[in-house]
Amino acid sequence: MTVELLLQTLLSGILFGLVYALVAIGLTLIFGVMDIVNFAHGEFLMFGMYAAFWAFALWGLDPIVTLPLTTLLLFAVGVAVYRLVIRRITDAPMLSQIFATFGLMIFFRGLAQYLWKPDFRSVDHTIVAGKVAFAGLQFGLPQVVAAGGAVLTTAAVWAFLRFTRLGAALEATAADKEAAALMGIDAQKMFALAWGIGAACAGVAGALLATYYPIFPEVGSTFILVAFVLVALGGFGSVVGAFWAGILVGIVEVMGGFLWDPAYKMVLVLSLYLIVVWFRPQGLMGKA
Amino acid sequence: MTRSVRALAAIAALALSLGASAQEEIRIGVIYPLTGAAASTGIELKNAAQLAADLINGTDKSLGLSLAGAGGLPGLKGAKIKLIFADHQGNPQVGATEAERLIAEHKVAALQGAYFSTVTTTASQVAERNGVPFLNADSSSPALTQRGFKWFFRTTPHDELFVQNAFEFLRDLQKKKGIAQPRRIAIFAENTEFGTGAAKLQERYAKENGYEIVEKVLYPPKGTQLTSEVQKLKASRPDIVMQSSYLGDAILSMKTYKDLGFLPTALLANDAGFNDSEFLKTMGKDGNFVISREVWALDLGVKKPVIAKANALLQARHGVNFNGNSARAFTGVFALADAINRAGSTKPEAIQKALQATNIPGADLIMPWGGIQFDATGQNTKGAGIIVQVQDGKYATVWPFDLASRDVIWPMPSWDKR
Known part of the structure; x- marks a missing residue:
């Protein structure tokens, strides 16, 4: 009984941690390439969830079916946000950058509340509904699918950065904007691409979460704090770091809450963050 | 010279018109979580409170509650109730700031709110300090009425x-x-x-x-x-x-x-x-x-028709049924209106006194309660669950x-x- 409970809790933590990771890799990508903290990243997630929800509510399309569309849509949103707002503040003082993305966050939340009301929505039946049960353990199928999707997406982003010319150009821009420009890489394009991919990751996360998580205008705020922790914990700009940090935080949060007192679960997560940042300021996988 | 006289006259006219309009409306500040995780609850509370105010200001007497359809408060020559809504976002600090703002900026005669017990705690402290009556219709933490406040009144039973x-x-x-x-x-x-x-x-x-x-x-x-x-x-x-x-x-x-x-x-x-x-x-x-x-359920309307009637009004306007939360917000506005009406004034002291003397019979409520009557701590003693x-x-x-x-x-x- 107890072993089962422990195992169940551990695996639930990992499943949830993978979704955290997916939200965080978009954030860390944007930060790595541009050195801009995107406070509105949780709202990209929220838009992804709403996109999935409305496709379901209006046309009866399953969030999993519309996932590619949601991803493309969010890619476009990311690029648009870059072109309309972020491009103007690329070289602005950090405070202006913070205000700009923070302002976007408030604007997007307000917009969602205005357009779609503050109601809680949910996708009440999906093709991934159901359960996975084995050895006395059970998990919601949507959670398992979401975690699997998170792994695939992270792998795809990682492979893109590692093995494609475009990915290499993106990494080059992240490493040294001027040098990359001298090599003929258009920094503006790379920045737009980073925002597009970053938002698209949030879009994937949103579509996957929509299969089991309530959808409301403030939903991004509950995820974004953890995402920031992952970005710092994994190493600013490190996609792989954010991925492992997601799993770690998922385990610490859920197991810590179970073994100790749930009231302190975030204390554990943030203590872990403080310890890592204290001894390894560059994060687990960041370059010093 | 003539220009400055004209300007002065304009200012005087403006001041007069402001004074006059202040007579015609009774401003009540209402603080609810209109954004944030509880926003959908907050909007329901807001809609219910506004319906109550509109019923009191209007002339349709069909509902059968004694102030509904009064065309404003008879005790103040038909003055209309104006609810000024503020959003506390579920945050106690914001609740306190908004209470401060409603009192200072809008000179509200009374405050109502705030659903979240934590926010009610801070917002009512502001009201207490400023000597403005605070009516709480929907927070259930028992501690709220154990603070020895003089300006705090709670219509709902507590936990x-x-x-x-x-x-x-x-x-x-x-x-x-x-x-x-x-x-x-x-x-x-x-x-x-x-x-x-x-x-x-x-x-x-x-x-x-x-x-x-x-x-x-x-x-x-x-x-x-x-x-x-x-x-x-x-x-x-x-x-x-x-x-x-x-x-x-x-x-x-x-x-x-x-x-x-x-x-x-x-x-x-x-x-x-x-x-x-x-x-x-x-x-x-x-x-x-x-x-x-x-504290409330729609099926009570079978035994208490006023419940079904009030619900039909809310349905017509917003397409939703009352629930325990919104029915209490609605009742809160009626309780405040009843007190202000008997006070015959928007002076805080007069309203406080009237609230202390409140005695609304159960038949005059959309709640399954014995009525509303406050004890020395400001707690309604006739509520029921x-x-x-x-x-x-x-x-x-x-x-x-x-x-x-x-x-x-x-x-x-x-x-x-x-």
Whole structure:
């Protein structure tokens, strides 16, 4: 009984941690390439969830079916946000950058509340509904699918950065904007691409979460704090770091809450963050 | 010279018109969570409060409550009530700032709010300091009326009564329905004022009534997941879970129960999120069989027609039914209007005095209460609670048995047999 409970809790933590990771890799990508903290990243997630929800509510399309569309849509949103707002503040003082993305966050939340009301929505039946049960353990199928999707997406982003010319150009821009420009890489394009991919990751996360998580205008705020922790914990700009940090935080949060007192679960997560940042300021996988 | 005279005259005219308009309307500041996780509850409360004000300002007497259709307050020559809404975002600091702003900027005659017990605590402190009456219609933390405040009045019963009700309900079930006595209780509550206060009372009454508390989990609201909390509950194998949660957590916890296959014999909820219209909409059939304490239910309209009539008005306007929260917000505005009307003035002292002398009969309310009458602490002594159970996607009154429209279903059927 107890072993089962422990195992169940551990695996639930990992499943949830993978979704955290997916939200965080978009954030860390944007930060790595541009050195801009995107406070509105949780709202990209929220838009992804709403996109999935409305496709379901209006046309009866399953969030999993519309996932590619949601991803493309969010890619476009990311690029648009870059072109309309972020491009103007690329070289602005950090405070202006913070205000700009923070302002976007408030604007997007307000917009969602205005357009779609503050109601809680949910996708009440999906093709991934159901359960996975084995050895006395059970998990919601949507959670398992979401975690699997998170792994695939992270792998795809990682492979893109590692093995494609475009990915290499993106990494080059992240490493040294001027040098990359001298090599003929258009920094503006790379920045737009980073925002597009970053938002698209949030879009994937949103579509996957929509299969089991309530959808409301403030939903991004509950995820974004953890995402920031992952970005710092994994190493600013490190996609792989954010991925492992997601799993770690998922385990610490859920197991810590179970073994100790749930009231302190975030204390554990943030203590872990403080310890890592204290001894390894560059994060687990960041370059010093 | 002539120009400055003209300017002065214009200012004087403006001042006069302002003075005149101030006579015609009674401003009441209303603070609710209009954005944030509880925004959908806040908007329901706002709509209900506005409906109450419009009924008092209007001339349609068909509802049958004594101030409804009065065309404004007769005690103030037909002055209209104007509600000025403010958003506290579920944040106690914002609640206090907004109370300050409503008093300083809008010179409100009284304040109403704030649903969240934590926010009511801070906002009413501001009112107390400024000497402005604060009417609370919907916060249930007992501590609120134990602070010795002179300007604080609460129409709703508080959690002590609700917790007593829960244990009376359990006793009645055993006595009259022959249900075997459950022994093991787990307490599950969010860890702000509302949840911790209720948890303390549940613990005390459980012990007094011979139950065993097998687990007590207090969780921080606004988290992303409740897995560890639910696992802890599951490990304690309770018969009954007594839960106090706001909307987002109520939904999240129910989904987690189902995912992890956790099912107690009964879930006794402490109102709040479980009684929000959104809860049923989002949960669908998974929301069935939750038992909750309530102060109001639509099916009471069979025995008290004014309830059905008021509900029809809200339906016509917003397409939603009243629920316990919005019915109390509605009642709060009527209670304030009644006091201001008798005071015949918008002076805070006069309204305070009138509130202290409030004596509204039960027949003049849309609540199943004996009436409204405040004791020295500002607590309404005539409030009463009921217990409802979600059956077929609706809240049905199941206790007290003489008001019940349906029989209680006990134990909860398992998740896959619904």
